[in-house]
Amino acid sequence: MRILVTGGAGFLGSHLCERLLGAGHEVICLDNLFTGRKANIAHLLDDHNFEFVRHDIVDGFKAEVDQIYNLACPASPVHYQFNPIKTVKTSVMGAINVLGLAKRVKARVLQASTSEVYGDPSVHPQEESYWGNVNPIGIRSCYDEGKRVAETLFFDYHRQHGIEIRVIRIFNTYGPRMHPKDGRVVSNFIVQALNNDPITIYGEGQQTRSFCYRDDLIEGMIRLMDNQIGYTGPCNIGNPGEFTIRELAEKVIALTGSKSKLVFEPLPSDDPKQRKPDITQARENLGWEPTVALEEGLKKTIAYFDDLLKSGGGDYPD
């Protein structure tokens, strides 16, 4: 198949491109390089089945493809809050553009949605039937509401035009190739620990997250896209292991043997207090469940950041 991956030069997108090429597909990677980097896909550029297009998904795009994975959107709160209006445009106009393309070329299209559609959840663990608790005017809403409208558009295109859609709700995912200044908790803590710098816990660190290793996530995403039973989702893909942020910090310190101390900084507004996926749907419809425990995934991620920092950090601009 010929497959378009928007956001293909990012953390998850570049791994997805790799997996799809490995399975023998042609891949067009479209990215504006806002948070993605050419270095993430440098090793793919010589593959004759791979093409990189520098383009902003807010503007329409034409390509003859069989499938579209729509991942274009900054994922870290630091990055999506940098230009919140642009974040909304990326999610909403990006969704309209990929859906329009899917309609024209009759492609199947997958939306990378997020556990953030549940906001600060009052139901725990979160199952797909839960409608969420999102502050529509808060600092996270550019991301949360953008992704919620994107889901709406996907289901409206499906109902109105019969477009084949898939919607994955991704829970916190981490792993090698994260940007050291990405700003998300796993990369922050590991880089701080390796440098023996203070570990910055926002709030008291009692909020929880469920961390999924990137290979498990990519496997679930491909299974959702390729399922032939017509299961559209929305489908939670995440690791149901739930940890407080303080527990995560302590694990990272133990695994790195770091001398870092914990420091406590203000909790950003609307920061969800708890998050854990119910993955019954993924188990039943896709036969999927995570295989990499947090400690094992952290060890691999620590090894990656350790190499990166020892080699001077690669081409990682601020």
Ligand code: NAD
């Ligand atoms: P990332 O920031 O590494 O990747 C996003 C990619 O999209 C980058 O390469 C960026 O340059 C590109 N991009 C951003 N705006 C664009 C635009 N307007 N036009 C074209 N390209 C654009 O983040 P990631 O972790 O790889 O996330 C990928 C997708 O998965 C995102 O849609 C994100 O919302 C979703 N997601 C990720 C997580 C996670 O924990 N990693 C959780 C929930 C959802």
Ligand code: UDP
């Ligand atoms: N967090 C933290 N210290 C950091 C970065 C994040 O305590 O240096 C907290 C953040 O407040 C949130 C959790 O870790 O409660 C996960 O944050 P992240 O940005 O990784 O993702 P989120 O799930 O909030 O989108």
